[in-house]
Structure formats: C-alpha cells, structure tokens
Amino acid sequence: MSFSLPVMSRLVAAALLGGLLLPAFAVAEDIEERITQRLQTAVPGLQVESMAPAKAPGIYEVRTNSGQIVYATEDAEYLFIGDLVKLENAGYVNLTEQARTSQRRQTINEHAKKGGLIQYAAKGEQKAVIDVFTDIDCGYCRKLHGEMDELNELGITVNYYGFPRSGPGTESFRKYVSVWCAEDPQAAMNKAKSGGAVKPADCANPVAEQYNLGRLVGVTGTPAIVLEDGTLMPGYVPAKTLARGLGIL
Known part of the structure; x- marks a missing residue:
C-alpha cells in the first residue's frame, strides 16, 4: 500500500x-x-x-x-x-463564586431528578423556575409564601426544598415531615405556613436529604432562593423585585 x-x-x-x-x-x-x-x-x-x-x-x-x-x-x-479573584480594568471577577454557582446548579439538578419536591407551578406560560430552601417556622419564609399566588401569576414556578433550620430531630423538622407526608402536601404546606396545625404524619421522606443538600450548596438561613443559573439569593425577596431581577417585568 x-x-x-x-x-x-x-x-x-x-x-x-x-x-x-x-x-x-x-x-x-x-x-x-x-x-x-x-x-x-x-x-x-x-x-x-x-x-x-x-x-x-x-x-x-x-x-x-x-x-x-x-x-x-x-x-x-x-x-x-x-476566593480567587481576577482583577480587571474596571473592577474584578470572583472566579470562586462563579465556580460555586456552577457547582450549585449541577448539584441541585442531580438531586431534582429524584423528585420529592413540593412544587407550586406557574400559571400559564412558565417564564422562570426558582428553588427555595424553606423552613415552615421562619417568618420571612411565610412572608414569601404569602406571595406564592403572585409569583405563579408572574410565570414563576417555585420548588420547595425542606431546610428546617433547627435541624433533624426537632419539632420544626418533624413538622416539615408531616407536611411532606400529608395526603395533599401542598395544602398542608399552605396551612402550616399560615400558622395552622398540621396532623402529625410520618413516612419515607426526603427532608433530611434536602436539608443536607442545602448545607452542601451553601444555604445558611431561610428562605434561600436558587436561580436557574445556580445563583444563591439569601433572604426574602418581594415577588415583583424577584421578577424584575429575572427579567420578567
């Protein structure tokens, strides 16, 4: 050849x-x-x-x-x-935070495949999805939950991850388990977030896993909102402010 x-x-x-x-x-x-x-x-x-x-x-x-x-x-x-920071002519870029953001999104996406989330779907066209680490007994979590209808009307789907701040084995943690194990978790969540009593229940549940996930991705308090790109927004953000930040309004 x-x-x-x-x-x-x-x-x-x-x-x-x-x-x-x-x-x-x-x-x-x-x-x-x-x-x-x-x-x-x-x-x-x-x-x-x-x-x-x-x-x-x-x-x-x-x-x-x-x-x-x-x-x-x-x-x-x-x-x-x-943090590793790159200096630029007009400021700087936090390279470590960029890496954390990417890692956070990847980690949450992998977990989401397992299901087990309490979801409030957007009404009409879905324009954005946010993941919220929440605690039933957290005042600002309840304030955010009070704007759930507005968030959904704006086209934002909300996925709830359990993050009872007091940790496993506490009353707040058991309350979240009861909500998740209820016949209608969404209705039970609405009741609990408004201060109502939820019937105690127990079952195989992902609450501990979701709590550990929150710690892994950097959640230290609630509510903690994670955007689709992995950006972590700690604390309460009003619905319209959030929508503007997402480019919806």
Missing part, C-alpha cells in the same frame, strides 16, 4: 501531534495525583471530588466531598482556602 505525499504529510502531522499531547496529559494526571495525595495526607478523611486547572497560572481548583472549593499549587506545596 502506498500513500500520496499530502496523505503522508497528514499522517506524520497527526503522529507528531499525538506525541506532543500524550506527555501533556501525563503531566496533568501526575499533578492531580500529587495534589490529591498531599491533601489526603494532610487532611485525613478529605476526599477530592474533582480537580481542574484554575484560571490563574500554576493553580489548581479542587472540589472536596464537603462541597468546598480550595486551591493548590501545581507542586502541591501550597494550599489556600478563600
């Missing part, structure tokens, strides 16, 4: 390119393995979920099993915990 000169040239070029790329991949793998080993030796119990070169030269972004983002130098000699 013989090849023409152009074909042979392409084959040689491909072989040379492959030879150049293989060492680069090998070096990247060596760096990641070195960083992983150093981190796990220094911090027993820590697990590295993923790793990739950061936008700053010589730095790797490391995501741990606790959801935290940390940074390590390529030689694995230095580790820093905090």
Whole structure:
C-alpha cells in the first residue's frame, strides 16, 4: 500500500501531534495525583471530588466531598482556602463564586431528578423556575409564601426544598415531615405556613436529604432562593423585585 505525499504529510502531522499531547496529559494526571495525595495526607478523611486547572497560572481548583472549593499549587506545596479573584480594568471577577454557582446548579439538578419536591407551578406560560430552601417556622419564609399566588401569576414556578433550620430531630423538622407526608402536601404546606396545625404524619421522606443538600450548596438561613443559573439569593425577596431581577417585568 502506498500513500500520496499530502496523505503522508497528514499522517506524520497527526503522529507528531499525538506525541506532543500524550506527555501533556501525563503531566496533568501526575499533578492531580500529587495534589490529591498531599491533601489526603494532610487532611485525613478529605476526599477530592474533582480537580481542574484554575484560571490563574500554576493553580489548581479542587472540589472536596464537603462541597468546598480550595486551591493548590501545581507542586502541591501550597494550599489556600478563600476566593480567587481576577482583577480587571474596571473592577474584578470572583472566579470562586462563579465556580460555586456552577457547582450549585449541577448539584441541585442531580438531586431534582429524584423528585420529592413540593412544587407550586406557574400559571400559564412558565417564564422562570426558582428553588427555595424553606423552613415552615421562619417568618420571612411565610412572608414569601404569602406571595406564592403572585409569583405563579408572574410565570414563576417555585420548588420547595425542606431546610428546617433547627435541624433533624426537632419539632420544626418533624413538622416539615408531616407536611411532606400529608395526603395533599401542598395544602398542608399552605396551612402550616399560615400558622395552622398540621396532623402529625410520618413516612419515607426526603427532608433530611434536602436539608443536607442545602448545607452542601451553601444555604445558611431561610428562605434561600436558587436561580436557574445556580445563583444563591439569601433572604426574602418581594415577588415583583424577584421578577424584575429575572427579567420578567
């Protein structure tokens, strides 16, 4: 079999390119393995979920099993915990917050596939979806819930995730479980949010998992609103203000 000169040239070029790329991949793998080993030796119990070169030269972004983002130098000699910020002519960009936002959206999307959410669907055309970590006994959560009809009329679908701030084993936590296990969870939620008593109930439920999810994605208080791009908005936001921020009004 013989090849023409152009074909042979392409084959040689491909072989040379492959030879150049293989060492680069090998070096990247060596760096990641070195960083992983150093981190796990220094911090027993820590697990590295993923790793990739950061936008700053010589730095790797490391995501741990606790959801935290940390940074390590390529030689694995230095580790820093905090936000990586890129300075620009007219300000700065928080690269770590960008990474958190992306990670938050991915994590919530994976969880949403399991179902188990108490949902209030948009009326008419759906223009936006928000995920809300909520506590039945939280005053501002109740204030936001009082605007549910307005949110739905504006075309916003609301997905509720349980986040009883007092944690598992508490009365507030059991109250959320009772709502979730009710024959009509949405009606039970409406009643509980208005201060009414909900009949105690128990069943296999995702409340503890949703609570842990909230902690994983950075929720520290309620209500906590997560937008479709993963942006976390802590605290109560009036319906119309939220709609304007979403570009609906």
